[in-house]
Amino acid sequence: MKKTHLLAATAISAATGLAATGAQADELTLCWASWDPANALVELSQGFEEESGVSMSFEFVPWPNFADRMLNELNSGGKLCDLMIGDSQWIGGSAEAGHYIKLNDFFDEQGISMDDFIPATVRGYSEWPKGSPNYWALPAFGDVVGWTYRKDWFERPELQAEFKDTYGYDLAAPETLEQLRDIGKFFQGREIDGTKVYGMAIYTERGSEGITMGVTNALYNYGFTYGPEGDPYQIEGVVNSADAVEGLEFYRELYECCTPPGSSDWYMSENIDAYRSGQVAMQMNFAFIWPGVNADPDVGGDRSGYFPNPAGPGGHFAQLGGQGISVVSYSDNIPGALEYIKWFAQPEVQAKWWEMGGYSALRAVVEDPGFATSQPYAQTFLDSMAIVQDFWAEPAYADLLLAMQDRVHNYVVAGNGTAQEALDGLVEDWVEVFEDEGLR
């Protein structure tokens, strides 16, 4: 009798276990940041659910906590996420720590070619080591820092006349950083329709990556580079060069002259709020916000325009954003996750992704003759993606990022020390990280 019970219990347990395994095979969890494109992806993924019969669930975390939450998940070998749309800077660490599976063989089997994607996104989101044909993600969401401006304000004749009198050129979307500063100063504290407005909202956030994603748009364009080609870790005299110092001083000047009071810890959402509420004439932000701005009842449509990060004396660049989609190696459903990537890489799915507000990185989509005119911001997106540069993506990127956050915020927002001291300090911090990593 006892034996019968034992056998029955074993059989029930086994059956339950098998059922559970079976259920898992039909489920996929995709992890990403909680933002507008994620909502579009949920809608897009319904197509995959219908085609495959797999049930998708989503784990979205707000940006300020995204890295904390998801890197904790990966570092602990968590099985929550089958698919991860992780930040571009995670690629080195996740590849080396074995969090992501390498996709080269899968891409070869399925005929997915990285040549079909925008080269900057492949380099930024998929490759590790950089420049090598080792792919750990499929470019999922192309993104870049650009600018939005109040076209309706810029077009007011009285403001145009006053601006031309003051600065000697027409009030229009700026092409250089100096023009950007002039326009910021022009609008700062001005009363428009009975409301006091300010020049611009820029990234100043300290806790995660905000101010770094902002300041680099000035640094790159003044000639800042991370390190010499071929020996990227010999950064002395490069990261803290005279050009870089000038770039950092410029960003502080923008913060001082042209931003709303209290904008000492602003990132994406604060900048959006300031712009939508009519507080600022221009906002720096990643391109992902443009569909939302365009559709906004207060500032959308013809009231807003878009322009790429303006050029500086040292070049014309913009900070790369965006992410690739990877398969988490701890997943119980790797075949299902790969199936999703295969589906997502299809040109028709990518075209739909763009229509729904997701920035496809597939060349077939962005090089389509109708793409540039498909949305008011499409051309700006193309122009911006052509000038991207990214932050470090080494396994120690978090060390490098946080050091930069500290040093730059301390100078730009807190006003401590000089730009030269801030960058000298940054070099010291980064050298220490590279030495700890055995890179020099």
Added chain:
Amino acid sequence: MVETTVSRAAKATSPRVAKRIRGLSDRAIAWIFVAPTIFLLLAINIFPLIWTIRLSFTNYRVNRPNKDVEFIGLRNYERILTDTDIWMTMQATAHFLFWTLFFQVLIGFTLAWLINQKFRGNDLWTTIIVLPMMLSPAVVGNFWTFLYQPQIGIFNYVVAFFTGADVTSFSMIGDINLAPWAIVIVDTWMWTPFVMLICLAGLRSIPDSIYEAAECDRASKWRQFWTITVPMALPFLMLAVLFRGIENFKMFDLVVQLTGGGPGNTTTLTSIDLKREAFERWRTGYASAYAVILFVTVFGLASIYVKALNKVKER
């Protein structure tokens, strides 16, 4: 004899089992009861502490499972103790700790003394005063960022009203000189009621007969306050300082929500810095050494303080 449930159960117990139970000494039974607690304590407190101390002598990083872990002796401790940034966070913590305790004790005790004056509606006032401490620190931090917002926040308007300054001319959480005070104000607003409640308990524990005796001796109210009220309420006050001191030494959520540790490093308290080292920079060994240093500091200070508290109670 009436047969009870217990006696029926005793009869039903097999002789072998009964013998085994009868064979347990009082000491053994005591151990059986205490063992689960000791086991839990070892598992969730002592073992992690020992493990942390061990990690503090290594270069271990939790996000590099494939990297060799090396024993590096006291290097982490040396780096921490010679790092000027860490000393700045210590200073920020000391500033926060000192001023929050100062204001909370001052205002908390004053409020408790006023509430203790038994006036009409004092229960209602007590309820209103304790409301802030019932809120979540994260929520408090979040809504104070709005109150401090220079353009729409009420704080700037109130200050401007009383001082005549331009409303948007200062930013409480964006200015390096004001931000340390911004966090002190919010913590004081939130936790003064806690100190008040403890002080109130102390004040209410003083027997009326002592004041009556003092009245008979014609002691003035001022003298009664300094020779009866303060000394008798002092152990409670010290207890409140201990609780708030420990809490504020590890302050995290409220300040993160309010300033994120900025501007610059102005409001980066040690717990915020430690969290960054451990879970953003992933320098596990280094962060372990940092945690050990903080633990020793808090433990040492708290031990000295508790000794002083006991002396006051014995008086």
